[in-house]
Amino acid sequence: FSFSNRTFPDPAKQLSAYEKDLHVRVGGVRKPRLANAAFISMAQQKRWLLPGGTPGGFPLDPDESYAFHRALNFSIPETRKWYARQLQGLIADGVDFWLNDEGETDYFTYHWWNIAERDALESNQTAPFKRFYSMNRAFTPGLARIGGTTWTSNIFSTWKDLRRTPGMMLNWGLAGAPYVGCDIGGFN
Numbered sequence: 116f117s118f119s120n121r122t123f124p125d126p127a128k129q130l131s132a133y134e135k136d137l138h139v140r141v142g143g144v145r146k147p148r149l150a151n152a153a154f155i156s157m158a159q160q161k162r163w164l165l166p167g168g169t170p171g172g173f174p175l176d177p178d179e180s181y182a183f184h185r186a187l188n189f190s191i192p193e194t195r196k197w198y199a200r201q202l203q204g205l206i207a208d209g210v211d212f213w214l215n216d217e218g219e220t221d222y223f224t225y226h227w228w229n230i231a232e233r234d235a236l237e238s239n240q241t242a243p244f245k246r247f248y249s250m251n252r253a254f255t256p257g258l259a260r261i262g263g264t265t266w267t268s269n270i271f272s273t274w275k276d277l278r279r280t281p282g283m284m285l286n287w288g289l290a291g292a293p294y295v296g297c298d299i300g301g302f303n
Contacts, residue, residue, distance in 0.1 A: 116202065116205065118205075118208070127209055140212065142210065142211060142214050142250070143212075143213050143214070146182075146215075146216055146217050146218075147218040147228055148185040148217070158194075159184075161193070163193070164184060165188045165220050168186030182217070186224075189223075194231075196234075198232075199231050199234045199235035202231075202232065203238075206235060206236060211248070215232075215250070218252065219252070222255065225253055225254055225263070226255040226258060229247075229251070230261065232249060233261050249263045249264070252266065252268045254291075256290075264296065265295050265296070266297060266298060267280060267283055267287070269298060280299065
């Protein structure tokens with residue numbers, strides 16, 4: 116929940132300059148899991164973690180899971196409040212939006228995760244006129260009404276995948292995600 120001191124020795128000053136001088140707004144990439152041992156321990160004690168923390172619960176092989184027993188359960192109001200407090204410094208420093216990745220831990224993760232981020236923005240006194248926006252790797256119906264959009268995630272760098280992308284984006288729209296972006300550059 117902080118910046119690298121090496122890359123961002125003065126994040127507020129740097130992000131302000133990016134916006135003012137370069138007309139670039141900076142988004143924070145977020146994952147729904149914890150990496151800090153103290154945070155993991157605290158979340159375990161409060162029972163704020165999803166069982167297994169992977170799609171469908173427990174993975175077949177826990178050693179191969181990037182989120183095993185580390186993914187926050189955003190459906191718990193106290194989890195969302197704590198998470199929103201952790202984002203306050205990033206918002207105050209000038210982070211304008213969120214790119215949420217790897218939250219396919221249960222059906223409602225993206226919904227409640229975005230609610231926590233929106234609540235963080237609304238409660239931040241340094242950003243009273245900012246509008247909530249996030250870009251998500253997946254969605255739940257209704258996400259757009261709070262400012263959440265979706266992207267097609269990691270497509271391959273092939274002509275076949277590039278040809279499939281327009282249809283994929285139209286299908287997302289039919290499924291209820293009116294704002295969809297795509298990874299045209301490919302992932303692999």
